[in-house]
Amino acid sequence: MKHVLLGAFLTCVPVSLLADPLPSWNATAAKEAILEFVSSVTDAEGPYYVTPSDRIAVFDNDGTLWAEQPVYFQFIFAMDRLSELAEQDPSILSTPVLKAAAEGDLATVLQGGHDALIEVVNASHSGTTVEAFQAQVAEWLAEARHPDTGLPYDQMTYQPMVELLRYLRDEGFKTYIVSGGGIHFMRVFAEQAYGIPPEQVLGTYGNSTFENVNGVPTVIKAPGIAFIDDKEGKPINIERTIGKRPILAGGNSDGDFAMLDWTTSGNGPRLGVLIHHTDAEREWAYDRESPIGRLVDGLDQGPDKGWIIVDMAKDWSRVYTGGN
Amino acid sequence: MKHVLLGAFLTCVPVSLLADPLPSWNATAAKEAILEFVSSVTDAEGPYYVTPSDRIAVFDNDGTLWAEQPVYFQFIFAMDRLSELAEQDPSILSTPVLKAAAEGDLATVLQGGHDALIEVVNASHSGTTVEAFQAQVAEWLAEARHPDTGLPYDQMTYQPMVELLRYLRDEGFKTYIVSGGGIHFMRVFAEQAYGIPPEQVLGTYGNSTFENVNGVPTVIKAPGIAFIDDKEGKPINIERTIGKRPILAGGNSDGDFAMLDWTTSGNGPRLGVLIHHTDAEREWAYDRESPIGRLVDGLDQGPDKGWIIVDMAKDWSRVYTGGN
Known part of the structure; x- marks a missing residue:
């Protein structure tokens, strides 16, 4: 007791x-x-x-x-996602910023400042259900590794x-x-x-x-x-x-x-x-x-x-x- | 024990x-x-x-x-508030809907539909800090009585x-x-x-x-x-x-x-x-x-x-x- x-x-x-x-x-x-x-x-x-x-x-x-x-990790996800989407439909890379992002050319994207970041997020984050989007993020988090660490x-x-x-x-x-x-x-x-x-x-x-x-x-x-x-x-x-x-x-x-x-x-x-x-x-x-x-x-x-x-x-x- | x-x-x-x-x-x-x-x-x-x-x-x-x-109780508050504001500055009653609202003429306001409700809320709910607005609401709740009950x-x-x-x-x-x-x-x-x-x-x-x-x-x-x-x-x-x-x-x-x-x-x-x-x-x-x-x-x-x-x-x- x-x-x-x-x-x-x-x-x-x-x-x-x-x-x-x-x-x-x-x-x-x-x-x-x-x-x-x-x-x-x-x-x-x-x-x-x-x-x-x-x-x-x-x-x-x-x-x-x-x-x-x-760069913000969500942006690395956005670039990886854009790259995937472009494999299925290359026409989505309709601007120089989106092309650079899909190639992982961060320096070029960053030159475009805040507007470029939003353009890439916009192109890679919409047109899905919330559930499907979050499944993509979970998969990415499980597989992706930071380039330096x-x-x-x-x-x-x-x-x-x-x-x-x-x-x-x-x-x-x-x-x-x-x-x-x-x-x-x-x-x-x-x-x-x-x-x-x-x-x-x-x-x-x-x-x-x-x-x-x-x-x-x-x-x-x-x-x-x-x-x-x-x-x-x-x-x-x-x-x-x-x-x-x-x-x-x-x-x-x-x-x-x-x-x-x-x-x-x-x-x-x-x-x-x-x-x-x-x-x-x-x-x-x-x-x-x-x-x-x-x-x-x-x-x-x-x-x-x-x-x-x-x-x-x-x-x-x-x-x-x-x-x- | x-x-x-x-x-x-x-x-x-x-x-x-x-x-x-x-x-x-x-x-x-x-x-x-x-x-x-x-x-x-x-x-x-x-x-x-x-x-x-x-x-x-x-x-x-x-x-x-x-x-x-x-009508929605918040709207009754909005009409009462508009009436108070108009005592200090009658020029805020710049449309027939706002005039009707300040006079408590609900029937006329309701004829204006949803747009009229929003017009009255807009005119009576802005231009203050959140704290000041909430103090007005608290005071109104303490004093106002429902017309029927x-x-x-x-x-x-x-x-x-x-x-x-x-x-x-x-x-x-x-x-x-x-x-x-x-x-x-x-x-x-x-x-x-x-x-x-x-x-x-x-x-x-x-x-x-x-x-x-x-x-x-x-x-x-x-x-x-x-x-x-x-x-x-x-x-x-x-x-x-x-x-x-x-x-x-x-x-x-x-x-x-x-x-x-x-x-x-x-x-x-x-x-x-x-x-x-x-x-x-x-x-x-x-x-x-x-x-x-x-x-x-x-x-x-x-x-x-x-x-x-x-x-x-x-x-x-x-x-x-x-x-x-």
């Missing part, structure tokens, strides 16, 4: 009291600030207590929860961030992704990789149509982007979908600035976290000049706003869930 | 085993079908078991969870449906509103009235802008409708926001047909529920000819699709949470 009661008791003890909840974070100021924030908002007797239903934490995905070099893309998630997400949930937070990436793409792996279910994955989405397919009413991915979940789109999407201002936001680029600024401008305790890519050895080092994940405003204004700037090289003892 | 253990045990017993979970439903076929469906999808040993994370239940609001006559509008929620929502949640379902009504309007009362938190309220929404207001980044309600959550918009919005096909959908008008059709076309056990307004004595009786809550396709095709058609007069022993 004693053992039964002890067991029942132990399941009620927060994990944080039993072991370090963030083992892949070095014992630096960044880790300390995170632990202190979480401790303060969960202390029911303290002045900064936040009721569990208001413990909303939002995170960008590309460059924040997983890597994003040499040789890892499956979903093992290039950041172990310290996976730990942070779990820790926050253990402390009563609800964790969301709010990403420029596509919702249908991310939902294929977000639950397994991050413990974040489909309804907590916010992102960019295309147009949809509702059609009768062989007698079954079905949602179809149609051409055209309906909403871009980047910059000001992030707070607008959060407000629209979650209906509350978060108390914690994490990002890594200026596309996340508005989200962090909105989050940390609320009353009461708030935390903004920016992942600074400083680790050329284990990952990549980039910020102000990078076409992917450009970070200027966050570095210039973040510290004055009280945001934690995470130095990957110094603050993380491990990077990838699938590596070191 | 015995009592402590007994107490711990009792908190684990589903409410449904202890008492009738739907006391305001008469013992008719509709109630039986609902109980049977819930029992089958929660029976872990049975052939129709559905894992809790897939127990998604979606409900229309107007005419399904609360009344909608003589004399009840506060948020006491004209349907007691049988409030019980159904609670019952579903007790049985591991996640309950959502998916309504043609506005998200910012509904979120003011949905949590208290239905136990549905803001992030589970889907609906129509207007454009938003992200602006700096006195140094604080703020989401502003801008003119124009961004998304209408009606007809095909409902399954599209559910797919986009929740990312799963629900297993239970409830509605009352042809605006809910696509949502019920999509829900009940999925594999495995599914339930569609249509509330048929048959009770001229306690509520209103309307269907095929009504400008508000028109129900034709659902009555014609619903029974063949296996949907439950709830006969309010016969199936409900009580109607309003605030009345009989």
Whole structure:
């Protein structure tokens, strides 16, 4: 009987009291600030207590929860997919950008900037049911390997961030992704990789149509982007979908600035976290000049706003869930 | 010690085993079908078991969870608000529809159809922060009374449906509103009235802008409708926001047909529920000819699709949470 009661008791003890909840974070100021924030908002007797239903934490995905070099992984999928589609019907490669993308000529595509990226995504992501599209993504994730690391893309998630997400949930937070990436793409792996279910994955989405397919009413991915979940789109999407201002936001680029600024401008305790890519050895080092994940405003204004700037090289003892 | 253990045990017993979970439903076929469906999808040993994370239940609001006559309650708020705004600035009543609305001349407005409704909502719902708008709604709900019943509008929620929502949640379902009504309007009362938190309220929404207001980044309600959550918009919005096909959908008008059709076309056990307004004595009786809550396709095709058609007069022993 004693053992039964002890067991029942132990399941009620927060994990944080039993072991370090963030083992892949070095014992630096960044880790300390995170632990202190979480401790303060969960202390029911303290002045900064936040009721569990208001413990909303939002995170960008590309460059924040997983890597994003040499280009967003969804874009690598788009190029691979376009290449496959062109084998069946070469006429779909109707522009120089689409031709370059299908050949894997990333440098040429990137010269076309944001418009070129959208053109390629558009051509490769529509005209299927959501289910068929997600089956393609799942197959690609199982087979494709990153050109530099040789890892499956979903093992290039950041172990310290996976730990942070779990820790926050253990402390009563609800964790969301709010990403420029596509919702249908991310939902294929977000639950397994991050413990974040489909309804907590916010992102960019295309147009949809509702059609009768062989007698079954079905949602179809149609051409055209309906909403871009980047910059000001992030707070607008959060407000629209979650209906509350978060108390914690994490990002890594200026596309996340508005989200962090909105989050940390609320009353009461708030935390903004920016992942600074400083680790050329284990990952990549980039910020102000990078076409992917450009970070200027966050570095210039973040510290004055009280945001934690995470130095990957110094603050993380491990990077990838699938590596070191 | 015995009592402590007994107490711990009792908190684990589903409410449904202890008492009738739907006391305001008469013992008719509709109630039986609902109980049977819930029992089958929660029976872990049975052939129709559905894992809790897939127990998604979606409900229309107007005419399904609360009344909608003589016109959607949000529209009565819009007319009252327009009237207030016109006291400060009469020039905003720039069209005959807006003038009629501000005078409470509902008949004239309704002659303008759907476009007139949107014109009035547009003129009365934009140009404020979300917080300020919701404070107006809260104040209105506290003071306004329904012209026929004399009840506060948020006491004209349907007691049988409030019980159904609670019952579903007790049985591991996640309950959502998916309504043609506005998200910012509904979120003011949905949590208290239905136990549905803001992030589970889907609906129509207007454009938003992200602006700096006195140094604080703020989401502003801008003119124009961004998304209408009606007809095909409902399954599209559910797919986009929740990312799963629900297993239970409830509605009352042809605006809910696509949502019920999509829900009940999925594999495995599914339930569609249509509330048929048959009770001229306690509520209103309307269907095929009504400008508000028109129900034709659902009555014609619903029974063949296996949907439950709830006969309010016969199936409900009580109607309003605030009345009989």
